[in-house]
Amino acid sequence: MSDAQKTVITLICERAVEVNVDGGGACPDVPGMKVIKFPCSGMIQPLMIEAALKGGAEGVVVCGCQIGDCYYREGNRMIRERLLGDRPPTMKKGTDRRRILALWLARPQKDRFISESKEFIATLGSLAAPEAK
Amino acid sequence: MQKIVDNHPLKAFNSLTLTLENITNKVMTSKYNPFYYHGALPQYYLWVLYLSGLLLFAYYIPTIDNAYFSKNLVNAWTSVDYITKSLPFGGVIRGIHRYAGDAMVITIFLHAIRVWFTDRYRQYRWLQWVSGIVLALFVLFIGQTGYYLVWDERSLLLTRMTAGAFEAIPAIGPGLKTWFLNGDQITNLTLSNFLFIHIGLSFFLLFGLWVHYLRMTRPVMTPPPAVNYILTAFVLICVFLFPINSGQMADLNTQPSSFEIDWFFLFPYALLSQMPVGAYWAVMVLGTVAITALPWIMIPKQPEIETAEVVLNKCTGCSLCYKDCPYQAIEMVPAPAGSRFKLLATVKDFRCSGCGVCVGACAFDAIDLPDLPDAEVNAKIKALLEAKG
Amino acid sequence: MIKYILSPKGIILLAFAGAVVAVSVLMAWSELGFSGTLPDWLSDLTSRIGLHGLISESFNNLKPGMGADLTKFLESKGVSVNPKSTASLGDYGYILFMGIALVIAGIAIMIIGKEDAEEKTVIPVKK
Numbered sequence: 001m002s003d004a005q006k007t008v009i010t011l012i013c014e015r016a017v018e019v020n021v022d023g024g025g026a027c028p029d030v031p032g033m034k035v036i037k038f039p040c041s042g043m044i045q046p047l048m049i050e051a052a053l054k055g056g057a058e059g060v061v062v063c064g065c066q067i068g069d070c071y072y073r074e075g076n077r078m079i080r081e082r083l084l085g086d087r088p089p090t091m092k093k094g095t096d097r098r099r100i101l102a103l104w105l106a107r108p109q110k111d112r113f114i115s116e117s118k119e120f121i122a123t124l125g126s127l128a129a130p131e132a133k
Numbered sequence: 134m135q136k137i138v139d140n141h142p143l144k145a146f147n148s149l150t151l152t153l154e155n156i157t158n159k160v161m162t163s164k165y166n167p168f169y170y171h172g173a174l175p176q177y178y179l180w181v182l183y184l185s186g187l188l189l190f191a192y193y194i195p196t197i198d199n200a201y202f203s204k205n206l207v208n209a210w211t212s213v214d215y216i217t218k219s220l221p222f223g224g225v226i227r228g229i230h231r232y233a234g235d236a237m238v239i240t241i242f243l244h245a246i247r248v249w250f251t252d253r254y255r256q257y258r259w260l261q262w263v264s265g266i267v268l269a270l271f272v273l274f275i276g277q278t279g280y281y282l283v284w285d286e287r288s289l290l291l292t293r294m295t296a297g298a299f300e301a302i303p304a305i306g307p308g309l310k311t312w313f314l315n316g317d318q319i320t321n322l323t324l325s326n327f328l329f330i331h332i333g334l335s336f337f338l339l340f341g342l343w344v345h346y347l348r349m350t351r352p353v354m355t356p357p358p359a360v361n362y363i364l365t366a367f368v369l370i371c372v373f374l375f376p377i378n379s380g381q382m383a384d385l386n387t388q389p390s391s392f393e394i395d396w397f398f399l400f401p402y403a404l405l406s407q408m409p410v411g412a413y414w415a416v417m418v419l420g421t422v423a424i425t426a427l428p429w430i431m432i433p434k435q436p437e438i439e440t441a442e443v444v445l446n447k448c449t450g451c452s453l454c455y456k457d458c459p460y461q462a463i464e465m466v467p468a469p470a471g472s473r474f475k476l477l478a479t480v481k482d483f484r485c486s487g488c489g490v491c492v493g494a495c496a497f498d499a500i501d502l503p504d505l506p507d508a509e510v511n512a513k514i515k516a517l518l519e520a521k522g
Numbered sequence: 523m524i525k526y527i528l529s530p531k532g533i534i535l536l537a538f539a540g541a542v543v544a545v546s547v548l549m550a551w552s553e554l555g556f557s558g559t560l561p562d563w564l565s566d567l568t569s570r571i572g573l574h575g576l577i578s579e580s581f582n583n584l585k586p587g588m589g590a591d592l593t594k595f596l597e598s599k600g601v602s603v604n605p606k607s608t609a610s611l612g613d614y615g616y617i618l619f620m621g622i623a624l625v626i627a628g629i630a631i632m633i634i635g636k637e638d639a640e641e642k643t644v645i646p647v648k649k
């Protein structure tokens with residue numbers, strides 16, 4: 001892949017922070033970001049994150065509602081614990097954890113989402129390129 | 134695949150709740166945001182009530198005259214008076230019992246409003262909603278019997294109003310009245326019945342709560358300690374600011390005409406005093422029915438829930454989805470004969486919310502939401518990555 | 523069995539059971555105003571292990587008006603909680619202080635505990 005076209009995939013709950021998405025799945029507010037929405041962040045599998053990284057994503061942003069306020073009661077807690085390795089299934093050992101960011105933001109916190117993900121993308125640039133797998 | 138109901142009549146209220154909670158989050162973070170423990174708040178006050186009630190119970194005497202003693206007049210009112218004036222911290226404990234009750238009503242109300250505004254009351258959640266209403270009615274009635282127990286003039290008037298209202302119900306009315314007074318008129322037995330109702334129903338609440346929690350995995354029942362401290366302090370400060378007293382001792386030969394009203398528990402009596410008994414019952418019954426029916430009547434056409442489906446030949450019976458499902462919708466059944474595994478996950482459709490948490494829990498891609506299978510998610514990820522950035 | 527009783531869990535359970543029995547007995551005793559004398563063998567035992575003074579004194583002091591000093595002090599300053607209240611003013615004073623202490627404690631815990639609330643989870647790198 002050429003450097004110019006690095007993509008960050010966002011896996012997000014449709015009830016969490018409001019993110020604009022265009023027809024092609026891109027988020028116009030954050031250059032390079034592509035978004036997939038889920039009914040609940042608890043549906044996100046560690047496998048999906050790994051698939052995105054393996055498929056050439058520069059990073060993955062996982063986003064759910066504020067911890068404590070899941071519409072389905074526990075979904076965001078579940079994926080958070082899975083990411084931290086406290087609840088099975090967890091991520092494989094070799095997964096580059098520096099390329100994953102999890103955000104827990106309520107519907108009105110759009111600005112926070114944009115600034116956090118921009119900052120994340122900036123740090124990604126300084127990381128060594130993901131090893132080819 | 135959009136599951137948020139866009140035409141929900143309470144959408145504006147939902148945004149309002151979210152905005153409000155965004156502010157509380159800024160002040161005390163999600164970890165201590167009381168709104169995130171909405172169900173746990175009344176549960177905490179229930180424990181406070183049990184404990185303070187136990188202490189009052191040790192000294193309370195449920196009679197209206199000195200049936201047990203011959204020297205001085207000893208009855209419910211004098212025993213409450215003794216508790217208030219003579220026992221160390223008796224008045225304070227009585228105050229705690231009173232205000233924890235009021236606080237419980239307030240927090241129940243907040244809890245119910247929140248689940249309603251944030252659209253968490255319909256479909257697979259109907260059992261929680263309906264059992265919640267039953268709980269709220271019982272809490273009200275328990276609180277009212279608490280006011281009868283004091284046996285001051287207010288108690289007498291409330292008892293008479295209640296007996297009258299029961300009697301007016303067709304067919305079962307007279308029976309209800311006899312049950313309520315434990316006889317045809319107010320006697321010593323009446324107060325022991327009140328005490329029995331008050332305590333018996335309090336413990337019945339535990340059964341009601343069991344039903345309320347039945348379909349929720351790991352219900353959030355305890356706020357963090359810091360929140361508990363503030364909840365307790367709220368009650369204590371109310372005890373200090375508004376010390377409670379009994380009114381005059383009830384005298385069966387008089388008819389008191391007015392009393393101070395506790396709006397949290399006694400508002401039905403305000404209604405009852407303003408309208409004929411028939412109209413009162415109509416308002417109460419229709420009101421309750423209407424609120425109970427909200428999950429079905431609020432949204433004319435509720436979108437059907439896409440329930441999770443198990444891919445039979447992939448499921449290994451590892452039980453991870455069963456442990457993580459927030460609505461107890463998955464049951465592990467013995468695998469069919471010939472399977473390599475012992476168990477098989479099955480989804481109880483009537484409990485399933487379509488949230489997909491089970492999908493996130495399955496390491497074998499063996500459970501899917503039909504409208505967004507994980508194969509499709511992975512294909513989408515791939516497509517997004519391949520599309521020019 | 524013995525191993526279980528000596529484990530931390532067992533000790534806590536035992537202590538709890540002891541407390542339940544003690545409170546049950548004390549409730550009955552409190553009806554008598556904590557009066558009467560202990561049976562000989564018990565007062566023997568308690569004085570031998572130096573607990574006698576503690577038990578009889580502390581329970582004999584558990585009488586109405588624990589807040590009497592505070593009441594007197596507050597009244598001398600012209601404070602009154604509520605003219606209608608008949609209960610000991612001192613009790614109410616204690617409860618107010620307790621309430622304030624709880625608010626302070628609650629806020630203090632929140633300020634400390636706030637730090638691990640998160641809006642952002644950075645996953646630690648595993649080696």
Ligand code: HEM
Pocket residue numbers: 071072073171172173175176241244245248253254258261262263264265266268269272342345349351352353354
């Ligand atoms: C005695 C009073 C009550 C107590 C102690 C209580 C407690 C709780 C608790 C602890 C939860 C679990 C919250 C969670 O973990 O997500 C809950 C959920 C719920 N309660 Fe109550 N509740 C009470 C009364 C009510 C009332 C009056 C209503 C409504 C009329 C109600 C409706 C609900 C609903 C719909 C849920 C499900 C929310 C969800 O699935 O996210 N409850 N309650």
Ligand code: SF4
Pocket residue numbers: 443447448449450451452453454455477478494495496497498499500
């Ligand atoms: S998590 Fe997957 S494999 Fe395990 S029991 Fe559930 S459906 Fe079957």
Ligand code: SF4
Pocket residue numbers: 440441457458459460461462463480484485486487488489490491492
């Ligand atoms: S989608 Fe899965 S986790 Fe969610 S309620 Fe249904 S069975 Fe449970």
